[in-house]
Amino acid sequence: MRPWKLLGLAGLAGVAAGGAVRLRDERQRRAHSPDDVRARLHERQAAAAQPPEPVVRATPAELTAGRRHRLAGLLRNR
Secondary structure, three states: OOHHHHHHHHHHHHHHHHHHHHHHHHHHHHOOOHHHHHHHHHHHHHHHHOOOOOOOOOOHHHHOOOOOOHHHHHHHOO
């Protein structure tokens, strides 16, 4: 076979596979009832409403403590 024919067949196979995946995802999406979707959205909203954990920041002494630490070398040179 000529290379362009193989390329065309590969393209057709890719389009068919992509359509099958899209169809499967659509079926799974439609399988949920409106109550299921509503419950999941409420769960996601509750999780997003919780405050994030506080960020622990390092002090400059902690950053420059090790001689071989890459950041320590950068801070010493300035």
